[in-house]
Each structure stands twice: as C-alpha cells, then as structure tokens.
Amino acid sequence: MDVLMELSRILITELGDQQVIFLKEKDGQRSFPILIGIHEALAIDRRLKNKPTPRPMTHDLMAQVIESLGATIEKIVINDIQEHTFLATLFLRRDGQVIEVDSRPSDAIALGVAFDTPIYVAEHVLDSVVQAEPKTREARIGLLRQRLEMLSDRIRQANEQLGDEDFLAQAPEEMIKELRRQCEEMQSEHDAIEKVLRKLG
Incomplete structure (x- = not known):
C-alpha cells in the first residue's frame, strides 16, 4: 500500500553538498x-515557486522532453530504502500506457513539483523511517540529534572494522570497498545533519 505525501519543507542551509526536504503524510x-x-534542492525550490531562468535547466529540459513525447507525469512513488538510500519510481502515462522510470526521489520531485504531481511512499518504507511529526522546534532538534548519535555509532563501528588488519587481510576486496562507500555516505549524512543543527541553533 502506498501512502499519499506532500512536500512540507525545503531546508537549504547553505551552499553545501547536502540539503534536506521533508515529506509529510497528506492525511496524517x-x-x-x-x-x-x-x-536538486534549488531546482525543487525554483520550480515550486515558478521562478523563471534565462535558459532551461536540467529538470526543465527533462520536463519538456516528457511533454514533447506526449507523456504526462502521473505520480511519484518512493518504494524502497536500501543502505540509507531512498529509491523511487516515476510513473509516466503516454497513449494510455503507463511507463515506469527508475529515479532518485530528488529528481522525481524536482520534475513533478511544478505540475503538482502526487507523491506516494510505500507503507513499509514509511514504517521504517518515520515518526509522528514533532510539534515543537525542540522536538525536531531532538530527532535530528538522535539520528546524529546513531550515525556516529555506525561510523565508529565501520571505522573500527576498516582499521582491523585481520579484517582487511581476510575480507574480499569488494566487501571492503562497499563498507568504505557506506561509511562515506553515512559521514555525508552526519555532516549534513550537523550543519542543520548549527543552523537551528
């Protein structure tokens, strides 16, 4: 079962690598x-506010290509989460046929936001990542700090493994590469949350 969501906030803290958007349950x-x-954050913000640009940007171009082919964006579904990464599918309709396109949620939302395209999240994804939206600023900060602590612990564990000579000697090279990749992704998320917390005070 997919749950209808809405884009509730875009938090652009500074011109860094990672920004934050918030999705909220439409009827919950x-x-x-x-x-x-x-x-992607700037594209979502710009297209949401219908700000013009001198020339088409990437997501404008993609939207024009879809339209020129006679297709419409029917819906966006965030249908899975793997290793801290959300996966999405963009549903297009053309001549009565539904076309499913694998997409990053950020690109799909940047495309669809200008057309008020409905955004859905699979129930199992929602169950794994959400809590009832906190009512106060302090509660939101508390949730971010909890996430930061969890990431710090996982990063520490990963670094301990990567610093273990026995592990490095015995583990397959692909496993080591994958662990390093996961560690980098978690560190990126950790740094982004720290920036948000500094911004929120």
Missing part, C-alpha cells in the same frame, strides 16, 4: 526528511 501526522544535493 507522519513525516520524515530526505537528504538531497544542493542542485
């Missing part, structure tokens, strides 16, 4: 943040 209280790149 559940919400959660998604970390996205600065370019």
